Amino acid sequence: QKEVEQNSGPLSVPEGAIASLNCTYSDRGSQSFFWYRQYSGKSPELIMSIYSNGDKEDGRFTAQLNKASQYVSLLIRDSQPSDSATYLCAVNRRQTGANNLFFGTGTRLTVIP
């Protein structure tokens, strides 16, 4: 079982719609959760972080965390063509150590004008 799993997509939504990106993780003790956006040919950019159960909103982005279900999601409202990118879910495990951030393989989102 992978540490972090995402549907690779591609996910296509029309402009103005809500895009829903999902991620599950295997370590129940994970504490911090992040969403990164990666445009083609560019490096990942941190767009959201969430640490406790529930929703966290930042502009058009809402991160949702459900630790009981080991599930984290990212909603993008009023999707724009500029949101077309690969979205990486990352999870910080409980243990300390040199690398405790695990990345999913990413979901490719295309917003159709």
Added chain:
Amino acid sequence: GAVVSQHPSWVICKSGTSVKIECRSLDFQATTMFWYRQFPKQSLMLMATSNEGSKATYEQGVEKDKFLINHASLTLSTLTVTSAHPEDSSFYICSARPARLTSGEQFFGPGTRLTVL
């Protein structure tokens, strides 16, 4: 804040030569930096974790003698690809974790695109 730079942004070299890539945290101190490699249309692959003042920790399958990592200060880590070959052509990305943060997030540099002829 949390800006990470990489230099060079791209490099083309001949097979057999060595290439050094620098990763700098510009506005924070990073006790830990990470080096990733990404082939086209594939996901990030962690190569090694670089800790200031100590030896790097390499992931399984990554040759430490080929990919030399030095983390001499709290703001600088370097990756040297020695005796580069065409199969080493890839997008190399570093990230840094601010020492002041305990939540684990990493901030990425813009990446270095390496092409070995």
